Amino acid sequence: xxxxxxxxxxxxxxxxxxxxxxxxxxxxxxxxxxxxxxxxxxxxxxxxxxxxxxxxxxxxxxxxxxxxxxxxxxxxxxxxxxxxxxxxxxxxxxxxxxxxxxxxxxxxxxxxxxxxxxxxxxxxxxxxxxxxxxxxxxxxxxxxxxxxxxxxxxxxxxxxxxxxxxxxxxxxxxxxxxxxxxxxxxxxxxxxxxxxxxxxxxxxxxxxxxxxxxxxxxxxxxxxxxxxxxxxxxxxxxxxxxxxxxxx
Amino acid sequence: xxxxxxxxxxxxxxxxxxxxxxxxxxxxxxxxxxxxxxxxxxxxxxxxxxxxxxxxxxxxxxxxxxxxxxxxxxxxxxxxxxxxxxxxxxxxxxxxxxxxxxxxxxxxxxxxxxxxxxxxxxxxxxxxxxxxxxxxxxxxxxxxxxxxxxxxxxxxxxxxxxxxxxxxxxxxxxxxxxxxxxxxxxxxxxxxxxxxxxxxxxxxxxxxxxxxxxxxxxxxxxxxxxxxxxxxxxxxxxxxxxxxxxxxxxxxxxxxxxxxxxxxxxx
Numbered sequence: 001x002x003x004x005x006x007x008x009x010x011x012x013x014x015x016x017x018x019x020x021x022x023x024x025x026x027x028x029x030x031x032x033x034x035x036x037x038x039x040x041x042x043x044x045x046x047x048x049x050x051x052x053x054x055x056x057x058x059x060x061x062x063x064x065x066x067x068x069x070x071x072x073x074x075x076x077x078x079x080x081x082x083x084x085x086x087x088x089x090x091x092x093x094x095x096x097x098x099x100x101x102x103x104x105x106x107x108x109x110x111x112x113x114x115x116x117x118x119x120x121x122x123x124x125x126x127x128x129x130x131x132x133x134x135x136x137x138x139x140x141x142x143x144x145x146x147x148x149x150x151x152x153x154x155x156x157x158x159x160x161x162x163x164x165x166x167x168x169x170x171x172x173x174x175x176x177x178x179x180x181x182x183x184x185x186x187x188x189x190x191x192x193x194x195x196x197x198x199x200x201x202x203x204x205x206x207x208x209x210x211x212x213x214x215x216x217x218x219x220x221x222x223x224x225x226x227x228x229x230x231x232x233x234x235x236x237x238x239x240x241x242x243x244x245x246x247x248x
Numbered sequence: 249x250x251x252x253x254x255x256x257x258x259x260x261x262x263x264x265x266x267x268x269x270x271x272x273x274x275x276x277x278x279x280x281x282x283x284x285x286x287x288x289x290x291x292x293x294x295x296x297x298x299x300x301x302x303x304x305x306x307x308x309x310x311x312x313x314x315x316x317x318x319x320x321x322x323x324x325x326x327x328x329x330x331x332x333x334x335x336x337x338x339x340x341x342x343x344x345x346x347x348x349x350x351x352x353x354x355x356x357x358x359x360x361x362x363x364x365x366x367x368x369x370x371x372x373x374x375x376x377x378x379x380x381x382x383x384x385x386x387x388x389x390x391x392x393x394x395x396x397x398x399x400x401x402x403x404x405x406x407x408x409x410x411x412x413x414x415x416x417x418x419x420x421x422x423x424x425x426x427x428x429x430x431x432x433x434x435x436x437x438x439x440x441x442x443x444x445x446x447x448x449x450x451x452x453x454x455x456x457x458x459x460x461x462x463x464x465x466x467x468x469x470x471x472x473x474x475x476x477x478x479x480x481x482x483x484x485x486x487x488x489x490x491x492x493x494x495x496x497x498x499x500x501x502x503x504x505x506x507x508x509x510x511x512x513x514x515x
Contacts (some may be wrong), residue, residue, distance in 0.1 A: 052405070057407065057408045074409040085277050085459065086458055087402065161465060
């Protein structure tokens with residue numbers, strides 16, 4: 001069955017419906033070792049749903065999913081810690097896997113969150129919490145990393161640094177990354193493949209041709225353009241307010 | 249050594265507290281206190297079946313409570329009623345049916361007060377055996393599902409995505425709840441078992457900064473409550489269950505002072 005040994009997860013025409021309504025449908029994509037796939041699209045376009053299908057959180061799906069790894073690291077889009085639970089960053093790091101203290105500290109210092117190690121999880125700011133979430137996901141050295149808006153709430157310089165880190169992780173661990181961008185037009189320049197969603201796959205392709213976009217360079221400077229890039233694309237159809245698809 | 253009823257009660261209580269400590273933490277974290285109430289109220293039905301058919305009491309209570317838990321899960325899936333309404337429905341109807349059946353069993357002398365509020369005089373050597381062996385099994389199983397159960401308590405999707413099978417952990421935990429009710433019914437009584445689960449854990453929450461610490465303090469709190477409660481039960485000739493729960497309330501109030509102190513330190 002396994003045609004390509006580098007494939008970690010593969011969706012074939014996958015979809016998920018809730019109460020008879022499709023949240024997303026007809027998604028085909030694959031994440032390979034050492035490759036970064038970025039999902040972009042407006043709010044409610046099914047990015048997180050697609051990630052949850054790939055992760056196996058949603059089980060009753062349409063279409064097919066093939067998954068070839070169990071070593072998964074996940075940064076969910078939102079997570080709320082109940083105040084009834086006394087839990088420090090250190091406890092959170094070993095939530096799903098037993099890792100050594102050195103590994104915990106290494107991962108936390110990579111994301112710039114080592115000073116938070118003994119803090120209560122409920123007392124962190126949004127940006128601090130994102131750094132801890134990312135540290136937890138990479139600390140277990142996963143084969144597949146699914147990052148749902150991993151840099152939301154992080155300041156701009158921190159954002160560049162974290163994207164730099166994600167790129168480094170994908171090279172060092174040779175893991176596949178499924179990344180959901182919080183910005184419709186911004187994707188990492190290290191991205192191998194971009195999928196634009198809006199309830200279905202609107203378009204997809206490689207972002208390399210826009211890597212040196214002049215407008216972007218002018219806006220954010222040389223350093224930023226090495227890490228981030230604008231993904232310019234045109235659609236051959238528009239979505240009406242009723243949810244119908246209209247060809248241009 | 250176990251000839252003296254008080255020594256038996258003390259050891260039974262210690263065994264119960266060792267198990268309710270960690271389980272109680274999960275009841276608090278997962279907001280299951282009314283679920284615990286429902287299971288323990290349904291225990292009365294288990295008691296009547298045990299008396300009618302001469303079954304072992306703890307075993308019969310365990311089976312009925314587990315059955316009620318299963319019915320609850322099915323009702324949650326198949327009806328549009330909110331969870332608390334379903335819990336109330338099952339809690340009160342199983343309590344009512346249990347009491348009606350007791351009314352029919354006029355040929356057996358029942359100590360209703362003992363069933364509802366616990367009776368230290370009723371603890372036999374056999375009960376001790378059930379509490380300690382059953383308790384050990386419950387703790388071993390809890391240790392096995394700990395990682396999965398705790399991870400899914402923090403975040404279900406994270407646990408599911410990273411391969412920890414939270415649904416299985418939840419189902420096993422439900423069975424453990426039925427088991428802990430079965431082994432503590434004689435000690436604490438079926439109306440107060442949830443108190444034994446929640447109050448020491450709530451006390452522990454006030455003084456803990458990590459999950460393991462909370463489990464530890466919850467066990468300590470439960471042990472102190474049992475010892476204090478049983479001695480006062482002996483001294484003042486009161487029911488064992490209410491005495492133990494009152495003692496745990498006393499500890500909870502003490503833990504509130506600690507919160508005040510840390511709040512003052514922060515300012």
